[in-house]
Amino acid sequence: MSSSAQKHDVFQAIADPTRREVLRLLAEKERPISEITAHFPMSRTAIAKHLQVLSEAELVHGIKVGREKIYRLQPEPLTELKQWLSFYEKFWENKLSILKHIVESSEDQRLQVIKSEQTDKN
Amino acid sequence: MSSSAQKHDVFQAIADPTRREVLRLLAEKERPISEITAHFPMSRTAIAKHLQVLSEAELVHGIKVGREKIYRLQPEPLTELKQWLSFYEKFWENKLSILKHIVESSEDQRLQVIKSEQTDKN
DNA sequence: TTGACATGAAACCAAATGGTTTTATATAAT
DNA sequence: ATTATATAAAACCATTTGGTTTCATGTCAA
Structure with missing residues (x-):
């Protein structure tokens, strides 16, 4: 171990x-x-x-x-985990449509991926 | 593996x-x-x-x-991690206010990242 | 059609992981 | 003083992990 x-x-x-x-x-x-x-x-x-x-x-x-x-x-080191996680939250929170209109008007490739996930069904 | x-x-x-x-x-x-x-x-x-x-x-x-x-x-499974983490947040949030501010400002940074993504690539 | 490219699959390997048992040591209780 | 308790430390072990190399297969390009 x-x-x-x-x-x-x-x-x-x-x-x-x-x-x-x-x-x-x-x-x-x-x-x-x-x-x-x-x-x-x-x-x-x-x-x-x-x-x-x-x-x-x-x-x-x-x-x-x-x-x-x-x-x-000693919970303090968990803040590192929280910060790591916070970076990824935008990738699922927008599915609650808060950022939906921003995503749909964006040319950003990454955000287009997110957009296609919402409509797609491939 | x-x-x-x-x-x-x-x-x-x-x-x-x-x-x-x-x-x-x-x-x-x-x-x-x-x-x-x-x-x-x-x-x-x-x-x-x-x-x-x-x-x-x-x-x-x-x-x-x-x-x-x-x-x-596919970020969805990270919600499980977030839930797990949320249980422990109460153990540090009212304990270390300085760290609390760091975490909060990183959340602000996350929003800024999203905002800058709209213009960055264009 | 012939390569070159992108991946898949399998065999192999050293080190790490998650456990065990055994032995030793310090402290508490009688 | 003796014994039971709580942990520590070490040796050992099987399986998993994180990597490799080799070979096979499907697809694109010329």
Whole structure:
């Protein structure tokens, strides 16, 4: 599963369903590893490695408290995802016709593609 | 690289930087495989497989035109990502107002992009 | 018709991924 | 002091991933 260095970014981190579920659990509240593990049909070690990946992406942060390591959500890196997504929103939002007249009067090739998607049926 | 069936979802599809760049290229305009390949330091076969993954996630769609296969962006599955993200927004929005402003200004930029597209190519 | 072009398909490969088991160590509870 | 708890670290493993090379096929152009 690796672990070394800066290898994992937020896109990779959320690609795995188990890790997304871990994030959801930590969104509710901070939890120690063993408590997180209890929600999955796999070993604590496996979950610990998932937490490492999430930690490299800085989506979670764990602190030692006594013999437990308590993880909490750190959602900030998701802003990168949001910004990435925002670029693509125009490609589906216009289908709600807000930009429809702009698209139809444009000579722009890219926007013509969008326009043809609306009428076409090839 | 696999290919069989419904194996790839949108989260996995966008996890790879090459595939994100492919999406960006297709956001500009539809393109045949060879044209996409020209933007990368890898073989056409590799790009073709990336396109398969994107196709399984229904983020792109390719049609045969003559001897070319022309791919175009299909952004709809990204709404799933947006929905997933929206759940986490409340965890940072009232927490870091500076980041909030950055995100908002990037939305402004998106609108400016659309606006400039109307005149850019003419 | 003969190439050149664009893609498809298959076999192959190294590295990464997602898991396991085993062993060790620190802390808590009795 | 002893034992149970919580985690860490390492070795191991099968499958997937991201790439390659090679060969086959369909289409356009001269």
